[in-house]
Amino acid sequence: MQEVLNKISNQINFHRMSTRKIGKQINTTHVTISNFLNGKSQMRSNTYGELLKEVFPNDVTTRRMCCERYFSQTDKPINKRLAMDYLAVHGEQELLKQLVDIEKTSHDKDNREWAYVYELIYLRNKGELSGKKLQKRLHQAKKEIKLSTTEMQILFEILSLFATADRRNFKLLNDTAAILLEEVDSISDPYLKLSFEYKIKECMIQGLLMSGEVEKARTTCHEIINREELRRRFPMIVATAYGTLGESYTFESFETATHYINQAIEILEKKLNARMSLRNDMMVNTIEFLKIMWKVGLNNVHPIHIAEKAYLEIQLGDNEKAIRMLERLKEENGELSAFQLYYLALAKNDKNLFAESLNKFEQLGNIFYSQLPKKNLGII
CATH class of the missing domain: 1.10.260 (434 Repressor (Amino-terminal Domain))
Structure with missing residues (x-):
């Protein structure tokens, strides 16, 4: 040392x-x-x-x-716990896994609990555990660890919040986030209090936006962006806030939406680790979607996913090609998502498909993107 x-x-x-x-x-x-x-x-x-x-x-x-x-x-147990959170927040997956493996056999029981929970965070961030699978592991964990500290109890609930976000249950997400934000006040450690608060708010801004509470989402995004210490301490959370703020202007202004998303990309584009690289790619994909929707520079748009490729073909005027792509996607997956149904409805100009897409968006509680089929159905 x-x-x-x-x-x-x-x-x-x-x-x-x-x-x-x-x-x-x-x-x-x-x-x-x-x-x-x-x-x-x-x-x-x-x-x-x-x-x-x-x-x-x-x-x-x-x-x-x-x-x-x-x-x-x-050799300080608290330092090991702080390190696990610091590495998770910064997307340093491999260092986190190394430390978690060491602390699983720690002489300190609190550290063993933290290692158990941060391994779940590691697996979620790697894309290996999410939604129902994560919720099931959390249910199992309650039988295996005691969650003896306030911090661990709240972190456990934050992980449950992540699982809710994965399952796109936005109403439950918003309700749970509001409760957890009150509980965070009971944490005495200033770093952990701040870290946990903004883990919750990072989830919450997406929940607010998707459930149609656009102004509340924007207010929270601005709060995150304008807090200078967060830029230094939690850059990925700030990037998420910029991205969500940009996304909130999807139906209002291409320029405003892409301006804020590009601010997120500026933070992420160094791609210091795999998690930042993945988040960066997601932001780039969102800009590609916006270009297709707003018909901006369509000849220079290169979507990754087959559904968005079909959407591009629709905007370029080749509905038949788009229909073939989407029907092939349905054969492979058994069904189409709300977005994919919307694209197929566009290609076929089919009101029943627009209604089916709307129904799927509403089942998910995705009020924000339900605006897509609603416009074609004349609801808004």
């Missing part, structure tokens, strides 16, 4: 950085930084992560190495 401390100190000295300024930026004191670098004391894992961002702003490889060394060697 001394090698890492020397590396940080040398970087600070070489670039003549002020530990006083760094401390102010990351909400700690220059004395805390000096004592840590001199090996006199340990530093909270989240503060250590922020220190590395200041000292090595453009060197994610070095930051990753430094995190791996410190998070595995710190």
